[in-house]
Amino acid sequence: MRILFDARSVRTTTGAYILNGLTSNWVQDSRVERVLAAVPRRDIRLPEAVEPIALQAGSWLMHVARDLPKAADRCGADVIFCSNGTGPRDPRTVLYFQDLFHFRRSDGLLPLRGQLFESGRALWRRFAAPHGGLGVAVSHVIADEAKREVGKLPVIEIPNGVDTNSVRWSGEHDTVYVAGGTGSHKSEETALRAWARLARRPPANLLEIGGVEPASRRADLVRAAQDLGLGKTVAIHGALPRDVYLAHIAHARLVVSCSRLESFGLPVAEAIAMGAPVLCSDITAHRELLARGGVGATFPAGDHEALAIRISSALDGDSPRRLTSTPLGWTWKTRASEHIDAYQSYLRA
Numbered sequence: 001m002r003i004l005f006d007a008r009s010v011r012t013t014t015g016a017y018i019l020n021g022l023t024s025n026w027v028q029d030s031r032v033e034r035v036l037a038a039v040p041r042r043d044i045r046l047p048e049a050v051e052p053i054a055l056q057a058g059s060w061l062m063h064v065a066r067d068l069p070k071a072a073d074r075c076g077a078d079v080i081f082c083s084n085g086t087g088p089r090d091p092r093t094v095l096y097f098q099d100l101f102h103f104r105r106s107d108g109l110l111p112l113r114g115q116l117f118e119s120g121r122a123l124w125r126r127f128a129a130p131h132g133g134l135g136v137a138v139s140h141v142i143a144d145e146a147k148r149e150v151g152k153l154p155v156i157e158i159p160n161g162v163d164t165n166s167v168r169w170s171g172e173h174d175t176v177y178v179a180g181g182t183g184s185h186k187s188e189e190t191a192l193r194a195w196a197r198l199a200r201r202p203p204a205n206l207l208e209i210g211g212v213e214p215a216s217r218r219a220d221l222v223r224a225a226q227d228l229g230l231g232k233t234v235a236i237h238g239a240l241p242r243d244v245y246l247a248h249i250a251h252a253r254l255v256v257s258c259s260r261l262e263s264f265g266l267p268v269a270e271a272i273a274m275g276a277p278v279l280c281s282d283i284t285a286h287r288e289l290l291a292r293g294g295v296g297a298t299f300p301a302g303d304h305e306a307l308a309i310r311i312s313s314a315l316d317g318d319s320p321r322r323l324t325s326t327p328l329g330w331t332w333k334t335r336a337s338e339h340i341d342a343y344q345s346y347l348r349a
Contacts, residue, residue: 001028001031001032001033001078001079001340001343001344002032002033002034002036002075002076002078002079003023003032003035003036003077003078003079003081003343004032004033004036004037004038004053004068004071004072004077004079004080004081004232005019005022005023005035005036005037005038005050005081005083006038006064006068006080006081006082006083006084006087007019007037007038007039007040007044007046007083008038008039008040008055008063009082009083009084010044010083012059013239014098014266015083015179016045017163017266018083018096018098018159018160019037019044019046019047019083020047021160021161021163021332021335021336022081022161022332022335022339023035023037023046023047023050024047024048024050024258024295024332025332025333025335025336025337026046026047026336026339026340027047028141028169028323028333029336029337029340031340031344032267032340033221034051034075035049035050035051036050036051036052036053036067036075036077037050037051037053038050038053038067038071039052039053039054039055040054040055040056040058040063045261046134052307053071053074053075055067055068055071057229058316060121061120061124062085064082064087064088064124064128064296064345065088065089065124068080068082068087068088069088069090071093072088076118077092078092078131078347079092079094079343080092080093080094080117081082081094081096082094082095082096083096083098084096084099085097085098085099085102085104085125085135085146086102086121086124086125086128087128087129087132088128088132089127089128089131089132090128090131090132090133091131091132091133091347092132092133092172092347093128093129093131093132093134093151094132094133094134094135094136094339094343094347095125095129095132095134095135095136095146095153096135096136096138097135097136097137097138097142097143097145097146097155097211097263098137098138098142098160098263098264099142099263100141100142100145100261100262100263101118102118102121102125103122103142103145103149116340116349122149125149125150125337126149126150126151129149129150129151129153130150130151130152130153132150132153133151133343133346133347134154134155134156134301134342134343134346134347135147135150135153135154135155135156136155136156136157136158136339136342137156137157137158137197138155138158138286139157139159139263139264139265139284139288140284140288141262141263141288142263142264142285143155143156143157151316152335154346156342156346158267158299158338158339158342159264159269159292159330159334159335160264160269160335161314161330161331161333161334161335161336162266162269162270162273162330162331162332163331163332163333164246164270164274164326165170165243165246166275167246167247167249167250167274168274168275169248169249169250169271169274169275169276169277169322170250170251171252171253171276171277172251173251173252173253174205174206174253175205175206175208175248175252175253176191176195176205176206176207176208176253176254176255176256176311176314176315177208177210177248177249177252177254177255177256178191178207178208178210178211178254178255178256178257178258179210179211179255179257179259179267179268179271180209180210180211180212180237181211181212181213181234181259182211182214182215183215185259185260186212186231186258186260187259187260187281187301187302188209188212188221188258188282189221190258190281190301190302190303190304190307191207191256191258191304191307192207192209192210192221192224192225192228192230192234193304194226194304194305194307194308194311195207195228195230195233195234195308195311196228196229196230196313197304197305197308198308198311198315200225205233205315206233206234206235207230207233207234207235208234208235208236208237208248208252209221209234209235209236209237209243210237210240210248211237211238211239211240211245211267212236212237212238213238213239215238218236218237218238221236231339237253238317246270246274249267249270249271249274250274250276250278252276253277253314253315253319254276254277254278254279254311254314254315254319254320255267255268255271255276255277255278255279256278256279256307257279257281258281258301258302258307259280259281259283259284259286259301260281260283260301260302261283262283262285262286263285263300264285264289265280265285265286265289267332268280268286268289268290269289270294272289272290272295272296272322272323272327273294273323273326273327273330275322275323275324275325275326276297277295277314277320277321277322278290278296278297278320278322279296279297279298279299279307279310279311279314279320280296280297280298280299280322281298281299281300281301281302282300282301283301284299284300286298286328292327293323294321294323295320295321295322295323296320296321296322297310297320297321
């Protein structure tokens with residue numbers, strides 16, 4: 001089997017994580033002859049043994065409609081893997097659905113130009129997807145969205161892999177780590193309001209909010225913390241180097257996600273895999289992850305009073321249940337193998 005990974009859309013940390021996780025394990029699978037990556041930009045780093053195919057960085061539509069299928073023909077690819085859920089009108093296409101925002105843009109989070117682009121992509125997806133080979137969704141919530149849009153294209157669920165570099169939770173610091181991110185749906189302000197309500201917060205405890213981007217969002221949260229009188233009991237960080245990010249989770253007494261919308265919930269999955277106690281907003285993606293691990297606890301999304309009660313209990317020693325060993329089958333090696341199983345079952349020869 002020859003797999004061509006469409007790397008044009010790899011612009012984020014999560015995108016690079018998926019690219020490396022899948023391709024570095026595909027090249028080690030005996031059923032795979034070659035793994036190639038279509039790279040219109042030179043700044044994309046590929047794992048060793050993944051072969052780059054340089055494409056012109058033209059328009060997005062010409063890329064998916066013409067350039068990508070031609071590249072697949074040249075290298076004899078059996079699979080055209082498209083990690084952004086949009087690909088060619090081609091039976092070799094595998095659409096990877098890992099972002100709910102491909103389907104939900106009615107909340108005005110994008111400027112007009114971005115909304116028009118997403119609308120154009122949705123129209124192309126409805127036109128091309130039914131003629132593809134397979135859709136792979138990372139969770140039940142996004143599988144449901146994809147099935148409603150892509151017609152007769154079969155859609156199966158294979159979660160993202162999790163790689164924590166063998167880091168394990170210790171909980172040795174008096175900190176609560178909040179998984180932040182890009183966009184208001186991360187709802188980090190819920191954690192700030194909960195922190196302000198804790199009646200017996202020891203002075204040594206610190207609320208750390210990580211991954212908050214862009215800088216303007218960090219500035220807004222800093223102002224909110226000041227308005228709540230939280231002083232030096234809160235630290236707000238932007239995107240962190242991976243080893244630093246994992247260390248924050250490993251050292252925290254409790255890991256919290258307040259997000260109102262997730263496709264998968266990678267920070268939550270990583271915290272679970274590391275053995276950290278996890279407290280999450282009660283949304284479908286979070287419930288799915290906690291159920292898979294048989295761990296954690298939830299609170300109603302946006303309810304800072306309920307969150308405050310949960311945090312207080314955890315700091316007093318009543319933490320959510322956690323895993324004491326790495327969960328089986330959550331690795332990228334396993335997920336990459338499951339992908340190959342699916343390609344052999346669904347793609348037409």
